[in-house]
Amino acid sequence: MSVVEHVAAAVRGPKFQLQRTTPSADPNVTARVHELLLLMYPPGPPVERRMDRRFPYPELIRITPVGEDGSRFVEQSIVVAGKTLSERGVGFYHPQPLPNRRVIASFHAGDGRWVGLMVDLTWCRFTDKGWYESGGRFLEAVPAIIPTAQ
Numbered sequence: 001m002s003v004v005e006h007v008a009a010a011v012r013g014p015k016f017q018l019q020r021t022t023p024s025a026d027p028n029v030t031a032r033v034h035e036l037l038l039l040m041y042p043p044g045p046p047v048e049r050r051m052d053r054r055f056p057y058p059e060l061i062r063i064t065p066v067g068e069d070g071s072r073f074v075e076q077s078i079v080v081a082g083k084t085l086s087e088r089g090v091g092f093y094h095p096q097p098l099p100n101r102r103v104i105a106s107f108h109a110g111d112g113r114w115v116g117l118m119v120d121l122t123w124c125r126f127t128d129k130g131w132y133e134s135g136g137r138f139l140e141a142v143p144a145i146i147p148t149a150q
Contacts, residue, residue, distance in 0.1 A: 057085035061092055061107055064145040065100035066118070072104065074145055083133065090119060091135035098124065098134060106144035116144030 064077040083091040090105055098121065107115045121136035 052086040052088050054084040054086045054091075057082035057090070059108070061090070061105050062145060062147060063092075063094070063098070064104040064106065065098070066102040066104060067100065068102075072145065073100075077145055077147075084135075089135060089137045090117075091133065093127070093131045093133050095131055097132060102139075103136075104142055104145055106146065114144035114146050116142045118142045 059082045060079050061082050062077055063080050065073040067073065078094065078096075080092040080094040083093060085091075092105075101121050103119050103121060105117050105119045107117070109115050118139040118141075119136045120139050121134055123136070124132055124134040127133055
């Protein structure tokens with residue numbers, strides 16, 4: 001009995017009883033599912049324009065804006081949610097637009113250690129979840145902006 005026949009029989013019967021069915025062996029269903037999957041995952045090697053491998057980085061990152069003159073706006077630092085990390089750059093999520101193109105990204109490295117990297121933000125987009133996603137390239141290693149105890 002197909003899934004459609006099973007549902008029709010259950011609705012027509014005196015009691016609605018959910019029964020487990022076997023996966024559809026209908027070649028038309030299989031062909032349509034394959035068609036949908038091919039749209040999302042075309043055959044062949046993936047097209048990757050990036051030169052570096054990206055790694056998931058689901059950690060918090062402290063972002064400190066840097067002015068055009070190099071001044072650091074420590075009082076405007078925010079904490080963002082990391083997305084990806086590579087040898088050349090970082091991607092992250094944040095709740096509001098960032099006004100400065102250059103920032104210091106401070107990463108907690110465990111055991112009280114912090115790593116600071118100057119980032120040139122090269123892109124930003126608004127997500128359908130109400131957050132912004134930004135990313136950029138590392139320019140140089142700099143002293144991390146360590147949060148003060150409150």
